[in-house]
Amino acid sequence: MAGRTDSDLLNRATSLERVFFSQDDDLLREATERQRNGVPFGGVVYAHQLAITVGQTIRDLELLAQVYEPRDIANRVEYLPL
Secondary structure, three states: OOOOOHHHHHHHHHHOOOOEEEOOHHHHHHHHHHHHHOOOOOOEEEEOOOOOOHHHHHHHHHHHHHHOOHHHHOOOEEEEOO
16 A cells, blocks of 8 residues: 555554554644544554653553453554553
């Protein structure tokens, strides 16, 4: 999906009923804008690149996958580290 807009990427994840993980501030803005405007999306997990290690990211994503169903995180933004 290289070259696609953040909106396209989030739409694709939503159509597949997937949560989108990103370290991109622009995608975070897209999700926040959708929340403000009541536009549904599958959910976003965001981590700033300098705020978390790769290992901690993997552990936190694994924990989220174990405790959430996709419907639980729909239309939400979760921030890592937990």
